Amino acid sequence: MNVLLTTSPAPAKSPFFCNEKRFPLGVGFLLSVLRRAGHKVYFIDNFLKLTRFWEDDFLMRKEIDFVGIYASTICFNGTKEIISGCDGLRKSGRWRGKIMVGGPHTSVDIESIPPPVDFIVRGEGEHAILDIVEDRALTKIVDGKRVEKLDELPPPAYDIFANHQPPYENTVECFPDNPVFTMNTSRGCPYTCKFCSVQGVWGRKYRMFSAERVYEDIKWLQKDFGVKGIYFREDNFTASLPRVDQFCEKLLMDHNQIKWLCETRVKPLPKEILKTMARAGCKWLYLGCESGSQRVLDKIDKRITVDDIRNVINWCKELGIKCYTSWIIGTPGEEESDRAATFSLIDELKPFSAGIHVFIGLPGSVFYHEMLNNRQYVYKDDLGLLYSSDWNKLAIRLPAYLAEDKFCPSQTLPFRFYKKLVQYALKFGEKYPPMGSILKKCSRSEVITACSNQLVKLFN
Ligand code: B12
Ligand code: SF4
CATH class of the missing domain: 3.80.30.20 (tm_1862 like domain)
Incomplete structure:
Protein backbone atom coordinates (compact mmCIF):
# COMPACT_ATOMS: atom_id res chain seq x y z
CA MET A 1 0.00 0.00 0.00
CA ASN A 2 1.03 3.62 -0.48
CA VAL A 3 0.72 5.48 2.79
CA LEU A 4 1.12 9.19 3.46
CA LEU A 5 1.73 10.16 7.07
CA THR A 6 1.38 13.79 7.97
CA THR A 7 1.30 16.08 10.99
CA SER A 8 -1.17 18.87 11.66
CA PRO A 9 -0.26 22.52 11.16
CA ALA A 10 0.27 24.66 14.25
CA PRO A 11 -2.38 27.27 15.01
CA ALA A 12 -1.50 30.88 14.19
CA LYS A 13 -2.02 31.77 17.84
CA SER A 14 -1.89 29.51 20.83
CA PRO A 15 -1.33 29.71 24.57
CA PHE A 16 1.20 26.92 23.95
CA PHE A 17 4.59 27.45 22.40
CA CYS A 18 4.49 25.97 18.91
CA ASN A 19 7.79 27.13 17.51
CA GLU A 20 9.99 24.24 18.61
CA LYS A 21 10.26 22.14 15.47
CA ARG A 22 11.81 18.80 16.27
CA PHE A 23 11.32 15.32 14.82
CA PRO A 24 7.85 13.81 15.32
CA LEU A 25 9.32 10.51 16.53
CA GLY A 26 5.99 8.71 16.99
CA VAL A 27 5.25 9.21 13.31
CA GLY A 28 8.86 8.16 12.68
CA PHE A 29 8.18 4.78 14.35
CA LEU A 30 5.08 4.33 12.18
CA LEU A 31 7.01 5.14 9.01
CA SER A 32 9.59 2.53 9.98
CA VAL A 33 7.16 -0.27 10.78
CA LEU A 34 5.24 0.37 7.56
CA ARG A 35 8.46 0.32 5.53
CA ARG A 36 9.61 -2.85 7.28
CA ALA A 37 6.32 -4.51 6.30
CA GLY A 38 6.93 -3.59 2.65
CA HIS A 39 4.63 -0.57 2.23
CA LYS A 40 5.66 2.56 0.40
CA VAL A 41 5.65 5.58 2.69
CA TYR A 42 5.46 9.31 2.15
CA PHE A 43 5.78 11.95 4.83
CA ILE A 44 4.69 15.59 4.97
CA ASP A 45 5.31 17.58 8.15
CA ASN A 46 2.71 20.32 8.18
CA PHE A 47 3.71 21.32 11.71
CA LEU A 48 7.17 22.14 10.42
CA LYS A 49 5.93 23.82 7.27
CA LEU A 50 2.37 23.99 6.05
CA THR A 51 2.00 22.16 2.73
CA ARG A 52 -1.55 22.13 1.50
CA PHE A 53 -1.09 18.80 -0.29
CA TRP A 54 -4.85 18.25 -0.57
CA GLU A 55 -5.11 21.29 -2.81
CA ASP A 56 -2.97 19.83 -5.59
CA ASP A 57 -2.79 16.42 -7.22
CA PHE A 58 -0.30 14.84 -4.75
CA LEU A 59 -2.61 12.08 -3.47
CA MET A 60 -3.64 11.07 -6.98
CA ARG A 61 -0.16 11.37 -8.49
CA LYS A 62 1.38 9.15 -5.81
CA GLU A 63 -1.63 6.84 -5.78
CA ILE A 64 -1.95 7.20 -2.01
CA ASP A 65 -4.17 4.51 -0.46
CA PHE A 66 -4.12 5.86 3.10
CA VAL A 67 -3.57 9.28 4.61
CA GLY A 68 -2.63 9.02 8.31
CA ILE A 69 -2.74 12.20 10.39
CA TYR A 70 -0.98 12.92 13.70
CA ALA A 71 -3.41 14.89 15.86
CA SER A 72 -2.55 16.84 18.98
CA THR A 73 -5.13 18.89 20.85
CA ILE A 74 -3.36 22.18 20.26
CA CYS A 75 -3.14 21.63 16.49
CA PHE A 76 -6.55 19.99 16.14
CA ASN A 77 -8.10 22.75 14.02
CA GLY A 78 -5.32 22.03 11.52
CA THR A 79 -6.17 18.31 11.66
CA LYS A 80 -9.76 19.09 10.78
CA GLU A 81 -8.62 21.16 7.81
CA ILE A 82 -6.60 18.23 6.44
CA ILE A 83 -9.50 15.82 6.96
CA SER A 84 -11.91 18.09 5.17
CA GLY A 85 -9.42 18.69 2.34
CA CYS A 86 -8.91 14.95 1.76
CA ASP A 87 -12.60 14.22 2.11
CA GLY A 88 -13.34 16.97 -0.42
CA LEU A 89 -11.11 15.15 -2.93
CA ARG A 90 -13.03 11.96 -2.27
CA LYS A 91 -16.40 13.63 -2.66
CA SER A 92 -15.32 15.10 -5.97
CA GLY A 93 -14.39 11.59 -7.07
CA ARG A 94 -10.73 12.50 -7.60
CA TRP A 95 -9.29 10.35 -4.79
CA ARG A 96 -10.47 7.02 -3.37
CA GLY A 97 -8.20 6.45 -0.38
CA LYS A 98 -8.94 6.15 3.33
CA ILE A 99 -8.27 8.61 6.15
CA MET A 100 -6.92 7.54 9.53
CA VAL A 101 -6.16 9.68 12.57
CA GLY A 102 -3.96 8.94 15.60
CA GLY A 103 -1.82 10.83 18.10
CA PRO A 104 -2.41 12.16 21.63
CA HIS A 105 -5.67 13.93 20.80
CA THR A 106 -7.57 10.77 19.90
CA SER A 107 -6.85 9.37 23.37
CA VAL A 108 -8.27 12.39 25.18
CA ASP A 109 -11.16 13.57 23.00
CA ILE A 110 -12.29 10.92 20.55
CA GLU A 111 -15.73 12.50 20.08
CA SER A 112 -14.21 15.50 18.36
CA ILE A 113 -12.96 13.47 15.39
CA PRO A 114 -15.15 14.33 12.38
CA PRO A 115 -17.22 11.62 10.61
CA PRO A 116 -15.28 11.44 7.31
CA VAL A 117 -12.40 9.75 9.15
CA ASP A 118 -12.38 6.01 8.37
CA PHE A 119 -10.14 4.83 11.23
CA ILE A 120 -9.38 6.43 14.59
CA VAL A 121 -6.47 4.97 16.51
CA ARG A 122 -6.39 5.49 20.26
CA GLY A 123 -3.00 5.03 21.91
CA GLU A 124 -0.03 3.36 20.30
CA GLY A 125 0.00 3.08 16.55
CA GLU A 126 2.60 0.49 15.49
CA HIS A 127 0.32 -2.59 15.57
CA ALA A 128 -2.85 -0.66 14.73
CA ILE A 129 -1.54 0.99 11.58
CA LEU A 130 -0.46 -2.34 10.11
CA ASP A 131 -3.87 -3.82 10.94
CA ILE A 132 -5.58 -0.96 9.13
CA VAL A 133 -3.36 -0.84 6.08
CA GLU A 134 -3.35 -4.63 5.75
CA ASP A 135 -7.13 -4.80 6.09
CA ARG A 136 -7.34 -6.53 9.48
CA ALA A 137 -9.02 -3.68 11.39
CA LEU A 138 -12.60 -4.66 12.17
CA THR A 139 -13.87 -1.41 13.67
CA LYS A 140 -13.60 2.31 12.99
CA ILE A 141 -12.13 2.94 16.44
CA VAL A 142 -9.00 0.89 16.87
CA ASP A 143 -7.51 0.62 20.35
CA GLY A 144 -3.80 0.51 19.66
CA LYS A 145 -2.24 -2.55 21.23
CA ARG A 146 0.68 -1.57 23.45
CA VAL A 147 4.14 -2.52 22.32
CA GLU A 148 5.35 -4.41 25.36
CA LYS A 149 8.88 -5.06 24.15
CA LEU A 150 9.96 -1.74 22.72
CA ASP A 151 13.35 -3.19 21.68
CA GLU A 152 11.50 -5.10 18.96
CA LEU A 153 10.63 -1.86 17.17
CA PRO A 154 12.87 -0.55 14.42
CA PRO A 155 14.30 2.91 15.14
CA PRO A 156 12.19 5.83 13.91
CA ALA A 157 12.81 6.86 10.30
CA TYR A 158 15.70 9.21 11.10
CA ASP A 159 16.80 9.11 7.46
CA ILE A 160 13.58 10.88 6.46
CA PHE A 161 13.93 13.48 9.22
CA ALA A 162 17.66 14.10 8.78
CA ASN A 163 17.31 14.92 5.09
CA HIS A 164 14.12 16.88 5.43
CA GLN A 165 13.70 20.24 3.72
CA PRO A 166 13.15 22.61 5.40
CA PRO A 167 15.40 21.18 8.11
C1 B12 B 1 8.80 15.26 21.68
C2 B12 B 1 7.52 16.02 21.90
C3 B12 B 1 7.31 17.14 21.10
C4 B12 B 1 8.17 17.45 19.89
C5 B12 B 1 7.77 16.51 18.74
C6 B12 B 1 6.26 16.46 18.56
C7 B12 B 1 5.73 15.21 17.92
N1 B12 B 1 4.79 15.39 17.06
O1 B12 B 1 6.16 14.11 18.20
C8 B12 B 1 7.85 18.95 19.64
C9 B12 B 1 8.91 19.79 20.31
C10 B12 B 1 7.74 19.38 18.18
C11 B12 B 1 6.53 19.08 20.40
C12 B12 B 1 5.70 20.12 20.23
C13 B12 B 1 4.49 20.22 20.90
N2 B12 B 1 4.04 19.46 21.90
CO1 B12 B 1 4.86 17.87 22.46
N3 B12 B 1 5.52 16.29 23.14
C14 B12 B 1 6.58 15.62 22.88
C15 B12 B 1 6.64 14.37 23.81
C16 B12 B 1 7.46 14.71 25.04
C17 B12 B 1 7.14 13.10 23.17
C18 B12 B 1 6.49 12.80 21.81
C19 B12 B 1 6.86 11.39 21.42
O2 B12 B 1 7.84 11.18 20.75
N4 B12 B 1 6.10 10.41 21.94
C20 B12 B 1 6.36 9.01 21.73
C21 B12 B 1 5.68 8.52 20.46
C22 B12 B 1 5.92 7.03 20.31
O3 B12 B 1 4.28 8.77 20.60
P1 B12 B 1 3.39 9.67 19.64
O4 B12 B 1 4.20 10.72 19.02
O5 B12 B 1 2.19 10.09 20.37
O6 B12 B 1 2.95 8.63 18.49
C23 B12 B 1 2.35 7.38 18.76
C24 B12 B 1 0.83 7.39 18.89
O7 B12 B 1 0.29 8.63 19.27
C25 B12 B 1 0.32 6.94 17.56
N5 B12 B 1 0.14 7.91 16.49
C26 B12 B 1 0.64 9.15 16.34
N6 B12 B 1 0.28 9.68 15.18
C27 B12 B 1 -0.45 8.77 14.53
C28 B12 B 1 -1.07 8.79 13.28
C29 B12 B 1 -1.77 7.68 12.86
C30 B12 B 1 -2.42 7.69 11.54
C31 B12 B 1 -1.86 6.53 13.70
C32 B12 B 1 -2.62 5.34 13.24
C33 B12 B 1 -1.25 6.51 14.95
C34 B12 B 1 -0.56 7.63 15.35
O8 B12 B 1 1.33 6.05 17.16
C35 B12 B 1 2.61 6.54 17.55
C36 B12 B 1 3.52 5.37 17.82
O9 B12 B 1 3.02 4.57 18.87
C37 B12 B 1 5.11 14.22 24.15
C38 B12 B 1 4.79 13.44 25.38
C39 B12 B 1 4.46 12.01 25.03
N7 B12 B 1 4.58 11.16 26.00
O10 B12 B 1 4.13 11.62 23.93
C40 B12 B 1 4.65 15.67 24.14
C41 B12 B 1 3.21 15.97 23.75
C42 B12 B 1 2.84 15.19 22.53
N8 B12 B 1 3.30 17.38 23.39
C43 B12 B 1 2.29 18.07 23.75
C44 B12 B 1 2.12 19.44 23.44
C45 B12 B 1 1.01 20.15 24.16
C46 B12 B 1 2.99 20.06 22.52
C47 B12 B 1 2.93 21.49 21.97
C48 B12 B 1 1.60 22.16 21.92
C49 B12 B 1 4.01 22.33 22.63
C50 B12 B 1 3.87 22.73 24.03
N9 B12 B 1 4.09 23.97 24.23
O11 B12 B 1 3.61 21.94 24.91
C51 B12 B 1 3.53 21.31 20.56
C52 B12 B 1 2.52 20.81 19.53
C53 B12 B 1 3.18 19.89 18.54
C54 B12 B 1 2.31 19.17 17.58
N10 B12 B 1 2.83 18.79 16.42
O12 B12 B 1 1.16 18.91 17.79
C55 B12 B 1 1.27 17.22 24.48
C56 B12 B 1 0.06 16.92 23.60
C57 B12 B 1 -1.21 16.83 24.42
C58 B12 B 1 -2.38 16.68 23.55
N11 B12 B 1 -3.51 16.33 24.15
O13 B12 B 1 -2.35 16.80 22.35
C59 B12 B 1 2.12 15.95 24.88
C60 B12 B 1 1.36 14.64 24.94
C61 B12 B 1 2.75 16.24 26.26
C62 B12 B 1 1.72 16.63 27.30
N12 B12 B 1 1.90 17.75 27.90
O14 B12 B 1 0.77 15.99 27.58
N13 B12 B 1 6.33 18.04 21.26
S1 SF4 C 1 2.76 12.51 35.55
FE1 SF4 C 1 4.80 11.87 34.93
S2 SF4 C 1 5.16 12.92 32.98
FE2 SF4 C 1 3.46 13.95 33.96
S3 SF4 C 1 4.44 15.66 35.08
FE3 SF4 C 1 4.20 13.93 36.50
S4 SF4 C 1 6.16 12.88 36.43
FE4 SF4 C 1 6.05 14.18 34.60
Missing part, protein backbone atom coordinates in the same frame (compact mmCIF):
# COMPACT_ATOMS: atom_id res chain seq x y z
CA TYR A 168 14.32 20.47 11.67
CA GLU A 169 15.73 22.24 14.69
CA ASN A 170 18.90 20.34 15.54
CA THR A 171 20.67 22.50 18.08
CA VAL A 172 20.31 23.00 21.80
CA GLU A 173 21.56 25.95 23.77
CA CYS A 174 23.83 23.94 26.04
CA PHE A 175 25.98 22.21 23.38
CA PRO A 176 28.34 24.04 21.06
CA ASP A 177 28.20 21.22 18.48
CA ASN A 178 25.39 19.95 16.31
CA PRO A 179 23.43 18.14 15.01
CA VAL A 180 21.60 17.20 18.17
CA PHE A 181 18.95 14.55 17.49
CA THR A 182 15.97 13.75 19.69
CA MET A 183 15.25 10.25 20.95
CA ASN A 184 12.18 8.85 22.64
CA THR A 185 13.10 5.79 24.68
CA SER A 186 10.18 5.19 27.01
CA ARG A 187 6.41 5.26 27.17
CA GLY A 188 4.03 5.90 30.06
CA CYS A 189 4.71 7.46 33.43
CA PRO A 190 4.06 5.86 36.83
CA TYR A 191 3.19 9.19 38.48
CA THR A 192 -0.17 10.97 38.55
CA CYS A 193 0.56 14.70 38.62
CA LYS A 194 -2.87 16.25 38.38
CA PHE A 195 -2.07 18.91 35.76
CA CYS A 196 -0.41 16.46 33.38
CA SER A 197 -2.19 14.74 30.51
CA VAL A 198 0.44 12.08 29.91
CA GLN A 199 -1.40 9.37 31.87
CA GLY A 200 -4.54 10.14 29.83
CA VAL A 201 -2.55 9.47 26.67
CA TRP A 202 -0.05 6.79 27.70
CA GLY A 203 -1.20 5.22 30.96
CA ARG A 204 0.85 4.62 34.08
CA LYS A 205 2.81 1.58 33.07
CA TYR A 206 6.38 2.59 32.26
CA ARG A 207 7.88 0.75 29.32
CA MET A 208 11.31 1.43 27.94
CA PHE A 209 13.94 0.53 25.41
CA SER A 210 16.82 -1.26 27.10
CA ALA A 211 20.03 0.61 27.91
CA GLU A 212 21.87 -1.54 25.34
CA ARG A 213 19.41 -0.68 22.60
CA VAL A 214 19.52 3.05 23.39
CA TYR A 215 23.31 2.91 23.29
CA GLU A 216 23.34 0.99 19.98
CA ASP A 217 20.97 3.47 18.38
CA ILE A 218 23.21 6.32 19.48
CA LYS A 219 26.27 4.65 17.95
CA TRP A 220 24.32 4.26 14.71
CA LEU A 221 23.21 7.91 14.78
CA GLN A 222 26.81 9.01 15.37
CA LYS A 223 28.10 6.85 12.54
CA ASP A 224 25.41 7.44 9.90
CA PHE A 225 24.31 10.99 10.69
CA GLY A 226 27.33 12.51 12.45
CA VAL A 227 25.19 13.22 15.51
CA LYS A 228 27.00 15.20 18.24
CA GLY A 229 24.36 15.29 20.93
CA ILE A 230 21.17 13.53 22.02
CA TYR A 231 18.14 15.19 23.51
CA PHE A 232 15.95 12.59 25.24
CA ARG A 233 12.66 14.29 24.51
CA GLU A 234 10.34 12.23 26.67
CA ASP A 235 8.30 12.54 29.81
CA ASN A 236 10.46 10.84 32.36
CA PHE A 237 13.82 9.60 31.13
CA THR A 238 15.09 8.63 34.58
CA ALA A 239 12.00 6.76 35.83
CA SER A 240 14.08 3.58 35.90
CA LEU A 241 17.31 4.35 37.74
CA PRO A 242 18.85 0.93 36.96
CA ARG A 243 18.42 1.64 33.25
CA VAL A 244 20.04 5.08 33.61
CA ASP A 245 22.91 3.47 35.47
CA GLN A 246 23.41 0.78 32.80
CA PHE A 247 23.19 3.36 30.04
CA CYS A 248 25.81 5.55 31.72
CA GLU A 249 28.10 2.53 32.24
CA LYS A 250 28.03 1.96 28.48
CA LEU A 251 28.82 5.59 27.74
CA LEU A 252 31.63 5.66 30.30
CA MET A 253 33.44 2.91 28.40
CA ASP A 254 33.03 4.74 25.10
CA HIS A 255 35.92 6.84 23.77
CA ASN A 256 33.54 8.77 21.48
CA GLN A 257 31.18 9.69 24.28
CA ILE A 258 28.07 11.56 23.22
CA LYS A 259 26.79 14.64 25.08
CA TRP A 260 23.17 14.45 26.12
CA LEU A 261 20.30 16.08 27.94
CA CYS A 262 17.00 14.73 29.21
CA GLU A 263 13.71 15.68 30.74
CA THR A 264 12.75 14.34 34.13
CA ARG A 265 11.51 14.75 37.72
CA VAL A 266 13.61 15.74 40.72
CA LYS A 267 12.69 12.56 42.55
CA PRO A 268 13.99 9.92 42.61
CA LEU A 269 17.25 11.46 41.46
CA PRO A 270 19.94 10.71 44.08
CA LYS A 271 23.26 12.54 43.99
CA GLU A 272 25.11 9.32 43.12
CA ILE A 273 23.18 8.82 39.90
CA LEU A 274 23.59 12.50 39.00
CA LYS A 275 27.35 12.12 39.45
CA THR A 276 27.37 9.13 37.11
CA MET A 277 25.18 10.99 34.60
CA ALA A 278 27.52 14.00 34.65
CA ARG A 279 30.55 11.79 34.05
CA ALA A 280 28.69 10.03 31.24
CA GLY A 281 28.12 13.24 29.26
CA CYS A 282 24.85 14.63 30.66
CA LYS A 283 25.04 18.41 30.26
CA TRP A 284 21.57 19.62 30.93
CA LEU A 285 18.42 18.55 32.73
CA TYR A 286 14.94 19.77 32.02
CA LEU A 287 13.27 19.47 35.41
CA GLY A 288 9.57 19.60 36.22
CA CYS A 289 9.76 21.49 39.54
CA GLU A 290 6.30 23.08 39.31
CA SER A 291 6.08 24.97 42.63
CA GLY A 292 8.05 26.28 45.59
CA SER A 293 5.10 25.70 47.90
CA GLN A 294 4.81 22.33 49.60
CA ARG A 295 1.07 22.87 49.88
CA VAL A 296 0.81 23.15 46.08
CA LEU A 297 3.21 20.29 45.40
CA ASP A 298 0.94 18.11 47.54
CA LYS A 299 -2.23 19.44 45.92
CA ILE A 300 -0.99 18.65 42.43
CA ASP A 301 0.17 15.22 43.61
CA LYS A 302 3.74 15.81 42.46
CA ARG A 303 5.14 13.52 45.17
CA ILE A 304 8.24 15.61 45.77
CA THR A 305 9.29 18.05 48.46
CA VAL A 306 10.69 21.54 48.15
CA ASP A 307 13.93 20.12 49.53
CA ASP A 308 14.05 17.55 46.72
CA ILE A 309 14.01 20.46 44.26
CA ARG A 310 16.61 22.36 46.27
CA ASN A 311 18.94 19.35 46.50
CA VAL A 312 18.85 18.39 42.84
CA ILE A 313 19.43 21.93 41.58
CA ASN A 314 22.31 22.48 43.99
CA TRP A 315 23.89 19.11 43.19
CA CYS A 316 23.63 19.84 39.48
CA LYS A 317 25.45 23.13 40.00
CA GLU A 318 28.26 21.29 41.80
CA LEU A 319 28.43 18.69 39.02
CA GLY A 320 28.31 21.11 36.08
CA ILE A 321 24.87 20.06 34.82
CA LYS A 322 22.75 23.04 33.79
CA CYS A 323 19.13 23.04 34.88
CA TYR A 324 16.23 24.28 32.84
CA THR A 325 13.47 24.37 35.44
CA SER A 326 9.79 24.39 34.64
CA TRP A 327 7.25 25.94 37.02
CA ILE A 328 3.48 26.26 36.87
CA ILE A 329 1.52 29.05 38.46
CA GLY A 330 -2.25 29.26 38.76
CA THR A 331 -3.08 25.61 39.44
CA PRO A 332 -6.48 25.13 41.14
CA GLY A 333 -6.33 26.10 44.80
CA GLU A 334 -3.03 27.98 44.55
CA GLU A 335 -2.89 31.19 46.58
CA GLU A 336 -0.82 34.34 46.36
CA SER A 337 1.44 33.12 49.19
CA ASP A 338 2.13 29.88 47.26
CA ARG A 339 3.19 31.84 44.20
CA ALA A 340 5.40 34.02 46.35
CA ALA A 341 7.05 30.82 47.63
CA THR A 342 7.68 29.71 44.04
CA PHE A 343 9.27 33.00 43.04
CA SER A 344 11.36 33.11 46.16
CA LEU A 345 12.58 29.53 45.61
CA ILE A 346 13.62 30.41 42.07
CA ASP A 347 15.35 33.47 43.48
CA GLU A 348 17.15 31.39 46.08
CA LEU A 349 18.24 28.61 43.72
CA LYS A 350 18.99 30.69 40.62
CA PRO A 351 18.73 27.81 38.20
CA PHE A 352 20.30 28.31 34.79
CA SER A 353 16.87 28.94 33.40
CA ALA A 354 13.31 29.14 34.69
CA GLY A 355 10.25 28.66 32.48
CA ILE A 356 7.15 29.90 34.26
CA HIS A 357 3.93 28.61 32.80
CA VAL A 358 0.43 29.71 33.64
CA PHE A 359 -1.82 26.71 34.22
CA ILE A 360 -4.31 25.73 31.53
CA GLY A 361 -6.55 22.67 31.91
CA LEU A 362 -5.49 20.07 29.32
CA PRO A 363 -7.88 17.22 28.40
CA GLY A 364 -6.71 13.92 29.82
CA SER A 365 -5.45 15.43 33.09
CA VAL A 366 -7.06 14.93 36.51
CA PHE A 367 -7.47 18.70 37.01
CA TYR A 368 -9.25 18.97 33.67
CA HIS A 369 -11.99 16.61 34.75
CA GLU A 370 -12.25 18.20 38.19
CA MET A 371 -12.52 21.68 36.65
CA LEU A 372 -15.15 20.52 34.19
CA ASN A 373 -17.23 18.74 36.81
CA ASN A 374 -17.04 21.58 39.32
CA ARG A 375 -17.23 24.34 36.70
CA GLN A 376 -14.01 25.84 38.01
CA TYR A 377 -13.20 27.71 34.84
CA VAL A 378 -14.17 30.97 33.25
CA TYR A 379 -13.49 30.04 29.67
CA LYS A 380 -13.36 26.94 27.53
CA ASP A 381 -11.79 27.53 24.14
CA ASP A 382 -12.62 25.89 20.82
CA LEU A 383 -10.09 23.12 21.52
CA GLY A 384 -11.64 22.35 24.90
CA LEU A 385 -8.79 23.90 26.92
CA LEU A 386 -9.94 25.30 30.26
CA TYR A 387 -8.88 28.67 31.66
CA SER A 388 -9.40 29.49 35.33
CA SER A 389 -10.22 32.95 36.58
CA ASP A 390 -6.57 33.33 37.58
CA TRP A 391 -5.34 32.84 34.06
CA ASN A 392 -5.57 36.41 32.92
CA LYS A 393 -4.28 37.83 36.11
CA LEU A 394 -1.23 35.64 35.84
CA ALA A 395 -1.03 35.85 32.12
CA ILE A 396 2.67 35.93 31.60
CA ARG A 397 1.68 34.06 28.52
CA LEU A 398 -0.99 36.47 27.45
CA PRO A 399 1.39 38.39 25.20
CA ALA A 400 2.55 35.17 23.60
CA TYR A 401 -1.00 33.98 23.15
CA LEU A 402 -2.13 37.14 21.51
CA ALA A 403 1.00 38.63 20.00
CA GLU A 404 1.59 38.34 16.31
CA ASP A 405 5.33 37.99 16.69
CA LYS A 406 7.22 34.90 17.74
CA PHE A 407 8.20 36.18 21.14
CA CYS A 408 7.18 33.75 23.82
CA PRO A 409 8.37 34.94 27.19
CA SER A 410 7.68 31.89 29.27
CA GLN A 411 9.76 29.55 27.16
CA THR A 412 13.30 28.86 28.40
CA LEU A 413 13.45 32.18 30.12
CA PRO A 414 16.95 33.18 31.13
CA PHE A 415 17.05 33.75 34.86
CA ARG A 416 17.93 37.42 34.59
CA PHE A 417 14.64 38.11 32.83
CA TYR A 418 12.25 36.08 34.83
CA LYS A 419 11.89 38.30 37.86
CA LYS A 420 11.27 41.46 35.90
CA LEU A 421 8.80 39.65 33.77
CA VAL A 422 6.89 38.13 36.63
CA GLN A 423 6.61 41.46 38.43
CA TYR A 424 5.50 43.05 35.24
CA ALA A 425 3.03 40.34 34.35
CA LEU A 426 1.39 40.39 37.75
CA LYS A 427 1.02 44.15 37.64
CA PHE A 428 -0.08 44.22 34.06
CA GLY A 429 -2.45 41.28 34.36
CA GLU A 430 -4.45 42.98 37.06
CA LYS A 431 -5.41 45.78 34.72
CA TYR A 432 -7.43 43.35 32.69
CA PRO A 433 -10.55 41.40 33.52
CA PRO A 434 -10.41 37.60 33.33
CA MET A 435 -9.93 35.90 30.00
CA GLY A 436 -13.60 35.23 29.39
CA SER A 437 -14.41 38.90 29.58
CA ILE A 438 -11.40 39.96 27.54
CA LEU A 439 -12.72 37.92 24.71
CA LYS A 440 -16.14 39.43 25.08
CA LYS A 441 -15.25 43.04 25.75
CA CYS A 442 -12.07 43.92 23.89
CA SER A 443 -11.13 43.39 20.33
CA ARG A 444 -8.22 40.96 20.13
CA SER A 445 -6.09 43.37 18.15
CA GLU A 446 -6.23 46.01 20.90
CA VAL A 447 -4.96 43.52 23.42
CA ILE A 448 -2.32 42.23 21.04
CA THR A 449 -0.89 45.69 20.53
CA ALA A 450 -1.01 46.54 24.20
CA CYS A 451 0.78 43.37 25.21
CA SER A 452 3.46 43.27 22.62
CA ASN A 453 4.33 46.96 22.84
CA GLN A 454 4.69 46.91 26.57
CA LEU A 455 6.79 43.78 26.54
CA VAL A 456 9.06 45.12 23.87
CA LYS A 457 9.57 48.23 25.99
CA LEU A 458 10.34 46.11 29.01
CA PHE A 459 13.04 44.16 27.26
CA ASN A 460 14.67 47.02 25.42
